[in-house]
Amino acid sequence: MSEANTSGAATAGFAAPSFHPILTDAGSGHTFTMLGATMRLIATAAGTGGRFAVFEQVTPVGWGPPRHVHSREDEIFYILEGAYELHVGDERRTVSPGASAVLPRGIPHGFRNVASTPSRLLSVIAPGGLEEYFLAVAKCSPPPNPAQLIELARPFGLTLLPPGA
Numbered sequence: 001m002s003e004a005n006t007s008g009a010a011t012a013g014f015a016a017p018s019f020h021p022i023l024t025d026a027g028s029g030h031t032f033t034m035l036g037a038t039m040r041l042i043a044t045a046a047g048t049g050g051r052f053a054v055f056e057q058v059t060p061v062g063w064g065p066p067r068h069v070h071s072r073e074d075e076i077f078y079i080l081e082g083a084y085e086l087h088v089g090d091e092r093r094t095v096s097p098g099a100s101a102v103l104p105r106g107i108p109h110g111f112r113n114v115a116s117t118p119s120r121l122l123s124v125i126a127p128g129g130l131e132e133y134f135l136a137v138a139k140c141s142p143p144p145n146p147a148q149l150i151e152l153a154r155p156f157g158l159t160l161l162p163p164g165a
Helices: 003-011 131-139 146-156
Strands: 030-034 037-043 053-059 068-070 074-081 084-088 091-095 100-103 109-113 119-126 158-160
Touching: 030 131, 037 131, 053 131, 068 109, 074 084, 084 100, 131 146, 146 158
Parallel strands: none
Antiparallel strands: 030 037, 037 053, 053 119, 068 158, 074 100, 074 119, 084 091, 084 109
């Protein structure tokens, strides 16, 4: 698209975008393993002007993060394959492909793969930036213990809840 067409869209009643379009082929993007889950960054805060991050997770059987609370981000999950138990606030529900959860900040939540095979979900987090926490955890060698995870989460406004909370 030419420069004139891009600026023309802004003058036709549309605001100029604060980031460039991101086109990601299947399987491309930065992929890494974090505590046994495979994560693929599709869009990052750096690439979206801080607006959001998008990533795909493939989780092993029985895997899930501890229940946690985001103080800064809203989150959307969309289940692509397998089955997950979602624990949102006081509600627990098992969901399958096509299900979604829209989670405002401040609501305790977690999920766990309850299928007999690896499961896969897509997550959108807005605003972006929390992907830096996932990358920091993935770089830890050996993997961090629960107390270290809590400390790593703190600068990101993420509170990991104790088991049973």
